[in-house]
Amino acid sequence: MKFMKENLAVGFMLFALFLGAGNIIFPPELGQNAGTNFIPSIIGFLITGVGLPLIGIIAVAKNGGDLQVVANRINPVFSLIFTSVVYLSIGPLFAIPRTGAVTYEIGIAPFLSESAGTSGLLITSFIFFAIVLYLSLNPSKLVDRIGKVLTPALLIVIALLAIKAFVTPMGEFGEPHDVYTTHAFSESFIQGYLTMDVLASLVFGIVIVQSLQAKGIKDRAKQVKTTIFAGIVAALGLAFVYISLEYIGATSIDAIGYIGDGGTIIAQSANALYGSFGNIILSAVIILACITTAVGLVSANASFFNKLFPNLSYKTLAIVFTLFSFVISNFGLSKLLSITLPVLMFIYPIAIVLMFLVLFDQLFNRRPIVYILALIATALVSLYDGIKTAGFSIGWYEELLKSLPLYDQSIGWVVPAIVGMVIGWIIHLLTKK
Numbered sequence: 001m002k003f004m005k006e007n008l009a010v011g012f013m014l015f016a017l018f019l020g021a022g023n024i025i026f027p028p029e030l031g032q033n034a035g036t037n038f039i040p041s042i043i044g045f046l047i048t049g050v051g052l053p054l055i056g057i058i059a060v061a062k063n064g065g066d067l068q069v070v071a072n073r074i075n076p077v078f079s080l081i082f083t084s085v086v087y088l089s090i091g092p093l094f095a096i097p098r099t100g101a102v103t104y105e106i107g108i109a110p111f112l113s114e115s116a117g118t119s120g121l122l123i124t125s126f127i128f129f130a131i132v133l134y135l136s137l138n139p140s141k142l143v144d145r146i147g148k149v150l151t152p153a154l155l156i157v158i159a160l161l162a163i164k165a166f167v168t169p170m171g172e173f174g175e176p177h178d179v180y181t182t183h184a185f186s187e188s189f190i191q192g193y194l195t196m197d198v199l200a201s202l203v204f205g206i207v208i209v210q211s212l213q214a215k216g217i218k219d220r221a222k223q224v225k226t227t228i229f230a231g232i233v234a235a236l237g238l239a240f241v242y243i244s245l246e247y248i249g250a251t252s253i254d255a256i257g258y259i260g261d262g263g264t265i266i267a268q269s270a271n272a273l274y275g276s277f278g279n280i281i282l283s284a285v286i287i288l289a290c291i292t293t294a295v296g297l298v299s300a301n302a303s304f305f306n307k308l309f310p311n312l313s314y315k316t317l318a319i320v321f322t323l324f325s326f327v328i329s330n331f332g333l334s335k336l337l338s339i340t341l342p343v344l345m346f347i348y349p350i351a352i353v354l355m356f357l358v359l360f361d362q363l364f365n366r367r368p369i370v371y372i373l374a375l376i377a378t379a380l381v382s383l384y385d386g387i388k389t390a391g392f393s394i395g396w397y398e399e400l401l402k403s404l405p406l407y408d409q410s411i412g413w414v415v416p417a418i419v420g421m422v423i424g425w426i427i428h429l430l431t432k433k
Contacts, residue, residue: 011233020293031249048192056201100329171254186409346386370424377420
């Protein structure tokens with residue numbers, strides 16, 4: 001019984017680490033855009049928002065919970081660069097500042113006057129990151145602080161919104177908008193990138209392993225088993241949250257009209273469901289979710305770069321990353337999101353392909369050639385996807401890529417990745433002696 005309780009606590013911690021700003025603001029917007037195409041939309045979003053992160057947790061857990069060790073199989077230089085980019089992307093450059101910005105814009109700003117402006121964001125983010133830093137300074141206590149305290153509270157307030165929405169829905173499903181009329185699945189699949197959960201799954205493994213070691217669990221097999229169990233618990237929790245929030249968005253148009261902004265949709269929906277009390281519920285969800293995610297990301301980044309630069313202590317790095325995130329968060333949510341997506345369009349497909357290769361690398365004896373060809377083929381497409389998302393274009397290159405299957409759905413990298421992997425595998429078979 002105690003074993004199950006402890007494992008559930010680790011699972012709850014992982015769920016809370018995943019459930020951050022994007023996980024709450026993107027599904028309601030998808031719901032409004034998808035409308036009657038709710039089913040294909042939620043399936044696409046669940047693949048990138050739940051299925052792939054679970055696979056990532058399993059893949060990394062089976063390899064010691066360390067992304068850099070996994071990436072070293074390809075090339076040490078690639079490992080250093082790619083791993084650092086992943087950590088910084090889901091850390092102080094994008095994801096951690098976003099938690100502070102979302103906390104203010106959705107959790108605090110609705111209760112303030114319009115005159116609060118930048119000073120309100122400044123004060124809120126200062127208090128927010130002070131709490132994050134305090135909770136991050138002792139990573140061995142993350143399971144107790146998050147898994148046993150914050151996550152149950154978070155689940156309760158989300159359940160209040162979800163149950164009310166299912167029992168007394170605000171209205172019927174709306175009509176699909178724009179690209180969601182024909183490509184609800186693929187567009188929702190891409191929107192799942194913005195949660196950053198696949199990238200997070202590759203680095204949260206080290207946080208879990210550290211927490212387990214602090215509790216005296218040193219056996220590698222037991223660590224892997226516990227981490228996989230935690231991944232399943234987290235995946236079930238995330239699926240419940242995503243389905244609920246997208247359903248709220250899909251049925252909200254009759255009550256609040258078409259808005260097209262996830263934060264505003266969920267805020268007005270909470271008000272429609274519970275009145276002014278709904279805003280309090282939503283504020284609690286946002287603040288708890290963003291704090292837990294920020295703590296996990298600060299801890300993961302400080303642990304990784306402490307290993308990379310042993311002369312810099314975990315405590316020093318945690319303080320530096322928290323202060324940097326505090327400064328960046330004051331640029332505002334819209335600015336952060338506009339910068340984030342082009343970067344994610346480039347590195348997300350690479351992370352997905354790497355994750356699958358790691359999971360099945362025993363089939364090709366971990367030969368670097370298989371990794372290299374698959375990842376180069378992926379990068380040749382995903383790099384241009386990032387460039388295009390940033391508003392630039394290279395005419396002849398785009399015309400070349402348009403001939404790829406699934407390119408119009410922004411997942412044109414899939415077939416080149418498979419071709420690169422197959423060619424690498426054939427080379428492995430011919431030269432394995």
